[in-house]
Amino acid sequence: MHISLTMFYQVDNVTLTRRGEQVDGTLHLTPHHLIFSHTPTISPEDQIKGVTTRPRELWITYPIIAFCTLRPAPAISRQLSSIRLRCRDFTFVCFYFVNEHKAREVFESIKQWTCKSSRIDKLYAFSYQPPPPEKEFNGWDLYDARKEWARQGVVKDDQWRLSEINMNYEFSPTYPAIIPVPSSISDNTLNYAGRYRSRARIPTLTYFHPVNNCTITRSSQPLVGVRQNRSIQDEKLMSAIFLTSRSERPLAAFSQYPEKEAGSSRGSPETSQVMVPELNAEELEDDLMAAASGDPEENRSVYGAQQSNLIVDARPTVNAFAMQAVGLGSENMDNYKFATKAYLGIDNIHVMRDSLNKVIDALKDSDVTPLGPNRDQLARSGWLKHIGGILEGARLITRQVGLTHSHVLIHCSDGWDRTSQLSALSQICLDPYFRTLEGFMVLVEKDWLSFGHMFRHRSGHLNSEKWFQIENERIGGDPNRAFGDGGGAGKALENAFLSAKGFFNRDNNSKDSLPDSDGELQNYESDTPKKPSVPRSGPEKEVTKPKETSPVFHQFLDATYQLLHQHPTRFEFNERFLRRLLYHLYSCQFGTFLFNSEKERVDCRARDRTRSVWDYFLARREQFTNPLYDPVIDDHQRGKERLIFPRVSETRWWNEVFGRTDAEMNGVVNGPRSPATPPTQSENHTERSSVLTGIETPTQSNDAPGTFVPDVASAGMAAVTSGVSKLAFAPERDTKSKEVEVEMQ
Structure with a gap:
């Protein structure tokens, strides 16, 4: 079926379930949001009181939908047809329909409006109109590369210069326009060095330590290959970087931080300077290692020396x-004798x-059951192990720069997934500025966006x-399935629960009166012409390849949460931020x-056509400020030092982001609670509250007195992301226009 994208689609008599609770209401489908509305029932006593x-x-933006499953009602059954949604913010909801035809219409409409955005400029950002508080800010101006390098001291240091070799993004399309490099290195040398690094992502400065003048640089992997290729220009660039320190003033206060040593690992001699075409680095890595055997713990060991510069x-x-077999690989340390090597073992x-x-498998039935997650299943996911590995790498880099006064170069394959995680986290540990609200925004702009x-x-x-499936048409064994097998435990649990509760008896008096409650997969450049980075204005379309998705930035935020939880007074921003x-x-x-990339944003004129996310936070600064913050x-x-270090052994589940209580994810707290995690509402009250977590009590807007103006970004899903445990209707939500767009722009 086809539904015009300009129409407003409404379905009455829809039942929403979450955590085994239900409310009846109306479902609205607009070009950018799925909206479920419901009016709570008033008790007779309250009616008498007036x-x-x-x-x-409840507002759900279409791009946040990760999986959508239609379950048609069986031919002979009193069950209702349903649509189950799993969102990328770990919201799990289920909608039930009295009419199967309506359910199919809604499913097809959601699918159409979600997948229609096969061009970036069709996404909501290009038609979003901010409320007045956000209009006063321009987050696009927050990060200025030259200003940030000046703040770090790079501009005043004669050991460094700001190269404009990439001003037109022709040298390296995925790198920033301005690249800090040693003053002794010419642009001609950079041109030759770029041929030796995948995508010409050469070693370039990302952090200059103001105390000891040591640096963090980042790059992509070298093109070593089985022939042990080498580049004299790359070696010259690396040597110049590691010789830029003019002074190393000691930080005696940090001797109380014991750090474990690690060994070193070196490759075999490089003999040639042959350049090879770039390939699919992470995809090849994944394929090459699929059949590899050996002790996984051994493969993840950290190797490296303490008292030296480090790659x-x-x-x-x-x-x-293994990547050497396809022309890629890692530095042969016989050619980089001014440094040692560390392999961090991050997958x-x-x-x-x-x-x-x-x-997600451990949480997936949270739309139809109030049961908590399977903690054994959570442990088997390995998620905390991965977060701990990233933090361990950041700790090593922080130690090398901040304590042993050494230079560090970071790379993975293409240098934009694991590299960004390690680089940004290390800078958070090294520099108090990046632990402020604006500083963190600048860090994201620099190390992730630029x-x-x-x-x-x-x-x-x-x-x-x-990601859109009709259950009885689903292919068994699909690893990307939304909610488990069609005839599996999830369905059995749902059916048993619904049968026992008689949920969809329309005369149910409680229906509206619930209790309060780096495979990196992009093709490498070759001699073939490249496709444009941004879709043209014509019919050309792009779609997401599921195997290219990965929670890389999510892991960075999770690791930052760990640091915030362990050092609650050293961050200006709070967990909600x-x-x-x-x-x-x-x-x-x-x-x-x-x-x-920065080039894509420039080509698409993002700053002229869309709003910056920082507008949202700067307009609501008080909501994201940590009251425990100590800037001294x-x-x-003790406790006020410039450096902070992650305590990897204390890595914990970020339960709020998964919509669960601390007890559900981390177990019962023994001993005093960290000041960074005050008790949640659900921990202070035994009863659960409304299934419509995040549905907001109307508030006054800034537009006009007495006008209810819910914020699409906050009303609805804000509290959902704050956790299903926080089931009361929070009074702090933000506001924006309630007008629903019905025309595509």
Whole structure:
């Protein structure tokens, strides 16, 4: 069937279930949002008192839908047809329809409006109209590369210069326009060095330590290959970087931080300078390692020396060496004698995606049952192990730069997934500025947006039809299935629950009166012409390839949460800021996270055609400020030092982002609670509240007195991302226009 994209589609008599509870209401489908509205029932006592209630609404933006499953009603059954949604912010909801034909219409409409956005400029960000508070800010101006390099001291240091070799993005399309490099290195040398690094992502400065003048640089992998190719220009560039320190003033206050040593690993001699075409780095890595055997723990060991400059290869050792078979690989340290090598053993994007899918499997029935997650299943997902591995790598880099006064180069395969995680986390540990609200925004702009990360691919903004399934048509064994097998435990549990409760008896008096409640997969450049980075204005379309998605930025935010939880007084922003940022990674309400590189944002004129996500946070600063924040830095006072280090052994589940209580995800708390995690509402009250988590009590807007103006980004899904445990209707939600768009722009 076909439904015009300009029409407003409404379905009455729809029942929403969540955590085994239900409410009846109306479902609205607009070009950008799925909206469920419901008016709470007023008790007779409140009616006598003249108490009135206003409709409450749940807003779900289409790009945030990860899986959508239609379950038609059996031919001979009293069961109802249903649509189950799993969203990327870990919202699980189920809609039941009294009419199967309506259910199919809604399913096809959701699918059409979700997958129609096969062009970036059709996403919500290009038609979003901000409320007045956001209009006062321009987050696109927050990050200025030259200003940030000046803040770090690069501009005043004669050891460094800002190269404009990439001003037109012709040298390296995925790199920023301005590249800090050693002053002794000419652009001609950079041109030759670029041929030796995949995608010409040469070693370039991302952080200059103001105390000891040591640096963090980042790059992609070298094109070593089985012939042991080498590049004299790359070696010269690396040597110049590692010789830029003019002074190294000691930080005696940090001796209380013991760090474990690690060994070193070196490759075999390089003999030639042959350049090979670039290939699919992470996809090849995943394929090459699929049949590899050996002790996985051994493969994940950290190798490296303490008292020297360090080249960090984020990959498992065996993966890096296996890539030599296809012309890629890792530095041969016989040619980089001024440094040592560390392999961190961090797995690629495919492993991380599978790990998160296993977490989802432990949570997937939360739309139809109030039961908590299977903690054994959570443990088997390996998610915390991966977060701990990333934090361990960041700790090693922080130690090398901050304590041993050494330089560090970081890379993985293409240098935009694991590399961005490690680089950004290390800078958070090293520099108090990046622990402020503006500083963290600048860090994201610099190390993720400017240096390039495949947000469009990793986040699945241009949804795939593979994520929409009709249950009795589903192919068994699909690893990307939404809610388990059609005849599996999830269905049996749902059927048993519905039968026992008689949920859909329309005379049920309780229906509206519930109790309060780095496989990196992009093709390498070759001699063949490249397709444009951004879709043209014509009919050309793009769709997400499911195997290109991965929770890379999610892991970075999770690791930042770990640091915030362990050092609650050292961060200006709070946990809610990280949670809301993860939501807006997927909401497509702002243009910040829609593109893969600085070049793509420039080509698409993102700053002129969309709003920055930072407008949202700066307009609501008080909601995202940490009241425990202590900005004082004193290297001679315990707890106030410039540096912070992750305590990897204390890695925990970020339960709020998964919509669960701390007890459900981390077990019963023994001993005093960390000040970073005050008791949630659900921990203070034994009863559960409304299934419509996040449906907002009407508030006054800034537009006109007495006008109810819910914020699409906050009303509805804001509290959902804050956790299903927080089931009361929070009074702090933001506001924006309630007008529903019915025309595509």
